[in-house]
Amino acid sequence: MATTSTLTQQKKPERSLSPWQIARKKFFKNKLAMISSAFIIIVTLLSLAAPFLAPYLSPIPDVSKVNISSMNITPNSDHWLGTDKSGRDVLTRLLYGGRISLLVGFSATLLVISIGTIVGSIAGFFGGFVDSMLMRFTDFVLNFPFLVFVIVLNTILMGIIDGLWVLIIVIGVLSWGGVARLVRSKVLAEKENEYIMAALSIGCSPFKVIVKHLLPNVMSTIIVQATLIFASMIVVESALSYLGFGVPQSTPSWGNMLSSANEPDVLQGKQWIWMPPALIIIFTILSINFIGEGLKDALNPKSLR
Amino acid sequence: MLKYSLRRLLGMIPMLILISIVVFSLAKIMPGDSLSGEIDPNNTNPEYIAEMREKLGYNDPLPVQYFNWITGFMQGDFGKSTKYKTPVADVIIEKLPNTLFLGIMALVITYILAFLMGMYSGRKPYTIGDNAIAGINYVMLAIPSFVAAVFAIYFFAFQLNWFPFGGSVDIIVEEGTPEYWLSRLHHVLLPAIVLGAMSTASYTQFLRNDIIENSRKDYVRTARAKGTPIAKIYNVHILRNSIIPLVTFLGFDFAALIGGAIITETIFTYPGIGQLFLDSVSSRDYPTLMALTMLLSFLTLAGNLLADLLYGIVDPRIRMD
Numbered sequence: 001m002a003t004t005s006t007l008t009q010q011k012k013p014e015r016s017l018s019p020w021q022i023a024r025k026k027f028f029k030n031k032l033a034m035i036s037s038a039f040i041i042i043v044t045l046l047s048l049a050a051p052f053l054a055p056y057l058s059p060i061p062d063v064s065k066v067n068i069s070s071m072n073i074t075p076n077s078d079h080w081l082g083t084d085k086s087g088r089d090v091l092t093r094l095l096y097g098g099r100i101s102l103l104v105g106f107s108a109t110l111l112v113i114s115i116g117t118i119v120g121s122i123a124g125f126f127g128g129f130v131d132s133m134l135m136r137f138t139d140f141v142l143n144f145p146f147l148v149f150v151i152v153l154n155t156i157l158m159g160i161i162d163g164l165w166v167l168i169i170v171i172g173v174l175s176w177g178g179v180a181r182l183v184r185s186k187v188l189a190e191k192e193n194e195y196i197m198a199a200l201s202i203g204c205s206p207f208k209v210i211v212k213h214l215l216p217n218v219m220s221t222i223i224v225q226a227t228l229i230f231a232s233m234i235v236v237e238s239a240l241s242y243l244g245f246g247v248p249q250s251t252p253s254w255g256n257m258l259s260s261a262n263e264p265d266v267l268q269g270k271q272w273i274w275m276p277p278a279l280i281i282i283f284t285i286l287s288i289n290f291i292g293e294g295l296k297d298a299l300n301p302k303s304l305r
Numbered sequence: 306m307l308k309y310s311l312r313r314l315l316g317m318i319p320m321l322i323l324i325s326i327v328v329f330s331l332a333k334i335m336p337g338d339s340l341s342g343e344i345d346p347n348n349t350n351p352e353y354i355a356e357m358r359e360k361l362g363y364n365d366p367l368p369v370q371y372f373n374w375i376t377g378f379m380q381g382d383f384g385k386s387t388k389y390k391t392p393v394a395d396v397i398i399e400k401l402p403n404t405l406f407l408g409i410m411a412l413v414i415t416y417i418l419a420f421l422m423g424m425y426s427g428r429k430p431y432t433i434g435d436n437a438i439a440g441i442n443y444v445m446l447a448i449p450s451f452v453a454a455v456f457a458i459y460f461f462a463f464q465l466n467w468f469p470f471g472g473s474v475d476i477i478v479e480e481g482t483p484e485y486w487l488s489r490l491h492h493v494l495l496p497a498i499v500l501g502a503m504s505t506a507s508y509t510q511f512l513r514n515d516i517i518e519n520s521r522k523d524y525v526r527t528a529r530a531k532g533t534p535i536a537k538i539y540n541v542h543i544l545r546n547s548i549i550p551l552v553t554f555l556g557f558d559f560a561a562l563i564g565g566a567i568i569t570e571t572i573f574t575y576p577g578i579g580q581l582f583l584d585s586v587s588s589r590d591y592p593t594l595m596a597l598t599m600l601l602s603f604l605t606l607a608g609n610l611l612a613d614l615l616y617g618i619v620d621p622r623i624r625m626d
Contacts, residue, residue, distance in 0.1 A: 282448050285448065
């Protein structure tokens with residue numbers, strides 16, 4: 001028995017790694033990307049656990065109410081990061097803010113990638129009239145001054161739908177143009193391959209060819225793009241909230257928290273109120289960008305690292 | 306080239322019409338009358354309001370209203386600001402120089418920084434200095450401009466007292482004197498650095514890669530073989546060839562500067578177009594808002610067009626007919 005099993009083991013050819021396995025190995029070797037991933041995972045987990053952690057972190061876990069008795073406390077053992085001008089614990093608010101900022105960033109990215117991929121793959125696959133119509137439309141969206149229209153649309157829609165989803169939909173709908181162009185160009189190159197013609201000749205529907213054959217092959221580009229868009233969506237959310245045109249003021253988000261720096265008095269003398277959100281925005285954005293660069297390297301078969 | 310430029314210019318017209326329709330529709334969806342700057346808010350007599358509404362054409366069908374608005378708009382009649390009670394055109398013209406000044410200063414700073422860093426990196430690629438510059442650029446690109454602005458105000462205006470933290474000019478100085486211009490320069494410098502640093506990274510990396518690429522070309526080898534000093538090769542021969550493609554970035558910068566100006570001006574309380582725009586949104590000053598949205602859209606379009614055209618001029622291979 002034992003001899004036969006060793007025999008079969010010897011006979012079995014060694015499996016070579018799949019492209020995804022190679023990419024994973026390369027990514028795990030990239031120290032910067034791994035540290036960044038760890039940071040993002042920790043921030044995400046802490047934010048998600050905010051309602052459970054809040055009672056242990058501060059004596060006043062409720063961040064939705066104003067507490068006149070505990071205004072502007074400097075960081076101490078009770079309030080690790082102090083309290084803000086409305087008497088709310090900064091650390092607790094930071095965690096709750098993370099929920100909102102990451103949720104907006106993630107949902108908007110999902111929306112941008114979905115719309116961009118659908119439009120781009122349809123335009124690239126069908127070509128001709130469909131392509132030129134869809135690309136005209138994409139140009140139209142790309143030519144809008146993004147920030148200007150986000151602010152105007154957001155103000156109009158704010159009263160109609162719940163504030164958070166307005167923001168997600170508005171920034172999502174206005175920023176898919178770049179993804180559509182990218183996916184289209186990749187699909188255009190990919191569809192010239194023989195396997196696509198083979199799939200079409202055995203009678204695959206266009207839908208099946210796009211979803212089963214084309215998209216898996218442009219997936220690596222989409223994944224890298226999605227990471228970079230995630231970072232920029234978090235920037236957009238926090239910038240808009242900072243200016244007062246994003247998430248409603250009552251909901252804590254990193255941008256909302258940073259907007260307290262608008263008061264010279266807070267900016268100059270009460271660093272513990274605005275510094276934490278500012279730093280966490282910077283580190284989150286940097287980490288996501290590093291992860292994106294790491295993924296780009298890992299998914300590129302030509303890179304040697 | 307002329308044919309291509311003309312075609313692109315004509316292509317802008319449907320874009321502008323579409324944008325104007327979008328802007329008009331948005332203004333109509335907004336609560337309140339978007340063109341109500343003419344109605345005296347203190348007179349609440351319903352008859353007066355009804356009469357004024359009729360006179361101003363609010364009861365006309367929407368296409369007629371749009372047509373009236375757009376014809377007025379084309380002739381430079383942007384309506385009357387509901388907040389300032391003066392024609393919108395005057396309000397915009399008052400703030401425009403500040404924004405232009407800021408934008409030009411930001412561009413100048415971008416070019417200076419990118420030039421110094423790009424030339425150094427291109428001459429000494431893969432050294433510690435080059436890596437450090439790439440690292441700095443990466444961080445500058447990643448940090449959102451509004452966070453950078455907050456830190457800049459904190460360190461340079463409050464801690465070090467090098468710059469004022471807001472406004473565009475000291476109140477005490479008299480207009481037209483040298484002190485007045487110095488004060489304006491002093492006020493614009495910090496926001497311009499923040500705004501300019503934003504796009505430095507792409508310029509620097511482009512210049513670096515282009516210089517490295519050019520330094521391997523035959524004409525450089527010829528120059529070296531003839532005994533031209535290395536410094537002269539880099540500063541004259543290569544730089545000439547590497548600068549030209551940079552011009553194409555100018556158009557894209559336009560759009561970036563518009564978005565950047567809205568944020569930077571608000572943070573630095575710098576009285577320009579960006580601040581006026583946000584102000585008009587929060588105070589529901591619709592005539593100003595509509596005019597500014599159209600203006601900013603037009604500038605973005607013009608910037609993109611400029612980028613495309615410059616691209617064609619710089620690299621004739623890209624020209625499409």
